[in-house]
Amino acid sequence: MLDDLDQLVAAAISAVFGTMLNVPVLREAPGAPITNGEAHVAGSVGFIGAISGVVFVYSSASFAQRVTRGLLGMKDAEPAIEMVNDAVGEITNMVVGNIKSRLSDRGMDCMLTIPSIVRGSHFTIEPTTSTERRVCLFRCEGQQVVVEVLLRQTRTANSFAK
């Protein structure tokens, strides 16, 4: 559906982490996300329009805390769960907003939904029929950051897709 989706995701995640947290993000080889039973926090933002879907950005809960502290300039204080949820939601919103902007420039307009958060240690994200799934793995400060994209084309997006 989108041949360069991985590149769009990589550019978006690098822009968000680089700009907001001033930390580099490296791409990992394709594979399955690490599931070691550790608690994870996932932010999700949907997009609806010429192309529809949902993007999940997730990492371990401890890394999400570090991200929150970095965003808010907190030194050692432990951010409240609500604060971490909000920060992960906003990071996800920025990543999806960045991707959406690139799609919009190609004529694939869509609208974003409000971010939502999933927390847990044993969750999987499964696509339904006719939905394309992409998993992009990244490493940031030694921690894995996962971006999963579920895509469904709702009108003639192929004619615009690269």
Add this chain to the structure above:
Amino acid sequence: MRPKILTVDDSKTIRLIVAKAFKPFDCDVVEASNGIEGLSEAAREHPDLIILDLTMPLMDGAEMLAKLKANAELKSIPVIMLTAEAGRDTVVRIARLGVRDYLIKPFKEDALIDRVGRVIELRLKGTTAVIKRFDDPLNILVVDDKPAIIELIRAGLADTVWTVHGRGTVAQAMELCAATVPDVALVSLSLPESGGFTVFQMMRTSPRMKNLPVFAMSVKTAVDEQMRAQQSGFTGIVTKPIDTEDLKSKIARALNLDTSYKYFETREGILLLKVPGNYTPNVANEIGVHLRNKISEAVDSGVDKMIVDMSQVRKADVSVIKLGLNVWQVCEELSLKQRMLGSPAVLLECRNYEETKDWHFECSFEEALAALNGGALASV
């Protein structure tokens, strides 16, 4: 007045980042988490700037902006969009909504500060505003449909470095203000269809001009009109025919211009107060405003002698006597030695008062200097 910024974003993280970004500055940041709250806060707080997200629950940024622009009281508040959506179409749509600027998430705090600083004046906490001097350039807007008045003011201010921008109509005046906010405005109340009051209201509802000193120009006898202007909140009244010396003084006071350099200087380690030949009530007021501070500053920097030069004063009355007594009192309090130079007019006036009839005046700066260096404590 501290500028106020309203940040409207459903993400608490973004609101906290905005608050953190402006923490070093002397400004207030208020928050709202959606468009409905944003409108309510805008009406309550009347912020100088709104930083507005686009995608929010209940009421999004586009709807809030449309409602803001439809509200006569709020429509002039500048808005900077802060959004994660940066596609070409979105940017065009945002621009059409009438925003001042937009910033795309992710963003650097410095970029946000830069954008905001282009719209409102940001000052770091602990710093004070740069005090302008009377001889600094100023832009004076004069709104009057009578070119002769504009020319009279221009000629009267010709000995300053101030620039007079004359405009004959409300539209022309607001067009100039849209391009550059003047430092002070003089608005004629005799403009057709109460145009003077219209200009004033437009200025007061603009965040960029709400603190602009605006003087009403009115003929001396139009008392009702002047009363209405005062009730409306004009900074002051300038009566026609215009006394340009009085006008200069009013402008200086309204802008808190530093005029002390006109009267005070430190020469050869001595604080010198030069009283001008034409000692008007305005001059008396300006000297009076600075007197104690300038003497205190001088003492603080190690100066312990002062000379009051009244040798140029052509016409002396009780106000000159008051000045002399005032200086004497402050010098006594701060243990400053002082000597005076006087003109014949001052000497004559001094003879009329018990407190000053025995005052001694030196004939020149050098003589006063020698007397001070002789070590005698001032006795006037």
